[in-house]
Amino acid sequence: MIDSIKLVLDEVGQIFHFIGRFFKQIRKAPFEAREFLHQCYIIGYKSFPLVAITGFIMGMVLAIQTRPTLSSFGAESWLPGMVALSLIREISPVITALVCAGKVSSGIGAELGSMKVTNQIDAMEVSAINPFNYLVVTRILASTIMIPILVVLADGVSVFGGFVGVNIHSDVNLYGYFSKVLESLSFEDIVPAIIKTFFFGFVIGSVGCFQGYNASRGTESVGKAANSAVVVASLSIFIIDLLAVQIADLIFTK
Amino acid sequence: MNISKNIESKTIIPPLIQKSEKADGLENSINNESAENVVEIRNLFVSFGKKNKVLKGLNLHLEKGESLVVLGKSGSGKSVAIKSLVGLVRPDKGVLDVFGKDVCKLDLDGLNKIRLRIGFLFQNGALYDSMTVRENLAFTFLRHTKRNYSKEIDEKILATLESVGLEKAIDKFPSELSGGMKKRAGLARILILKPELMLYDEPTTGLDPITSREISELIKSIQAKYNTSSIIITHDLACAKSTANRVVILKDGIIGAEGTYEELEQCEDEWVRSFFE
Numbered sequence: 093m094i095d096s097i098k099l100v101l102d103e104v105g106q107i108f109h110f111i112g113r114f115f116k117q118i119r120k121a122p123f124e125a126r127e128f129l130h131q132c133y134i135i136g137y138k139s140f141p142l143v144a145i146t147g148f149i150m151g152m153v154l155a156i157q158t159r160p161t162l163s164s165f166g167a168e169s170w171l172p173g174m175v176a177l178s179l180i181r182e183i184s185p186v187i188t189a190l191v192c193a194g195k196v197s198s199g200i201g202a203e204l205g206s207m208k209v210t211n212q213i214d215a216m217e218v219s220a221i222n223p224f225n226y227l228v229v230t231r232i233l234a235s236t237i238m239i240p241i242l243v244v245l246a247d248g249v250s251v252f253g254g255f256v257g258v259n260i261h262s263d264v265n266l267y268g269y270f271s272k273v274l275e276s277l278s279f280e281d282i283v284p285a286i287i288k289t290f291f292f293g294f295v296i297g298s299v300g301c302f303q304g305y306n307a308s309r310g311t312e313s314v315g316k317a318a319n320s321a322v323v324v325a326s327l328s329i330f331i332i333d334l335l336a337v338q339i340a341d342l343i344f345t346k
Numbered sequence: 347m348n349i350s351k352n353i354e355s356k357t358i359i360p361p362l363i364q365k366s367e368k369a370d371g372l373e374n375s376i377n378n379e380s381a382e383n384v385v386e387i388r389n390l391f392v393s394f395g396k397k398n399k400v401l402k403g404l405n406l407h408l409e410k411g412e413s414l415v416v417l418g419k420s421g422s423g424k425s426v427a428i429k430s431l432v433g434l435v436r437p438d439k440g441v442l443d444v445f446g447k448d449v450c451k452l453d454l455d456g457l458n459k460i461r462l463r464i465g466f467l468f469q470n471g472a473l474y475d476s477m478t479v480r481e482n483l484a485f486t487f488l489r490h491t492k493r494n495y496s497k498e499i500d501e502k503i504l505a506t507l508e509s510v511g512l513e514k515a516i517d518k519f520p521s522e523l524s525g526g527m528k529k530r531a532g533l534a535r536i537l538i539l540k541p542e543l544m545l546y547d548e549p550t551t552g553l554d555p556i557t558s559r560e561i562s563e564l565i566k567s568i569q570a571k572y573n574t575s576s577i578i579i580t581h582d583l584a585c586a587k588s589t590a591n592r593v594v595i596l597k598d599g600i601i602g603a604e605g606t607y608e609e610l611e612q613c614e615d616e617w618v619r620s621f622f623e
Contacts, residue, residue, distance in 0.1 A: 219535075
């Protein structure tokens, strides 16, 4: 038991040390702009279809599932507002982050883990190229910037999914639906939800990089790195979400 | 030929090992004898954890233009020794003079300057999977020359690939290459930076005898063409025979025997003979 606690604390310490190294390294030249843009393309553009499909289905399902309850109160007209609020404040950021934890974080973990196992990271080091700067800094930065963008796009797609869901049993036009959505949304709904996604992005990138970069020798460790990246990133997303909700509640609740 | 004390035979203690016993206290001095040495390892200790002691006071030198082959059983510390030279493994104790500078005492910038003069060929070539062969060569070269990709650089890449016989694979990804081609591409990536010291970590492992012979010939031709000094870690006796000026055999983290290939091959010591049979 004590040994397990020691191991967990040791890992947490190593993660914080790794993050500290990232902040130290980020200020040092050269900034690998090309690799950063390449990672933005992979993390952002390549993940969009998955995020969009998930968001659309979530919006649609939420609208379909919520309708009977609201109908029983005669509050069907609240449906667009309620669906949009749930999606933008909570469901879309968390689901998008979890999807990206599965796709991006595990991808980074496996990629860097495989590079470690096949000596590619060592080869960079002996060629006097800073592998941390090239591989880690670019991926964490790209993830921190692209996840919020993906969440904003997922918000739009999922709200549209809600429109489709609402129209299965009733006839609401697009303009009317979005008027109701915008009426129900305020600054306090959007800004905290967006801010927390930067932390989600940072965690997704840094956990993936940490697991991959510190993979031990042997092919087994590549799978382990990818698996640990998903588990740790997903858990961290829920913890950050809990903290973000509490903080937003303290600041914005009158 | 020198065979270490710890081998049961009527043998001579090698001068290097005698020197190691005196090495404490003299760690920072480079004597006149070592002035021609590209590499001088003195009293090197490396361990992984408390129990796993890999190198236990290794002494080794490499003269300019020399080709040194290091033999030894798996786990005897051969790879660890050359990884220490480029700062991939931090030693517990000892002096690692490369081009007259102790790499243990250098900061990262200083170490990188030394690394640029060294070419390290990993066992699997260690090509970057996401890049083509051309990009692999350009990646390292452009960073250190701080130039943009141009026709001139493209020609240089092609010429380097031609020197290892791989010009036709210039636009292939590492996954499309055979084991031997990967090693050639790895060599080309190193050679484009014109290193003065080459470190080969089992360059012929996993290759068929014909390709192994080709790689061994390539090592020899690189030595002649680029005037490099080399340390070759290998289990392949044919490779050792064709490339070595001098051979050392590691035993339990120190040198067990040392001499030319022919001397060691004819040695009557049972332990030495076990490597050649």
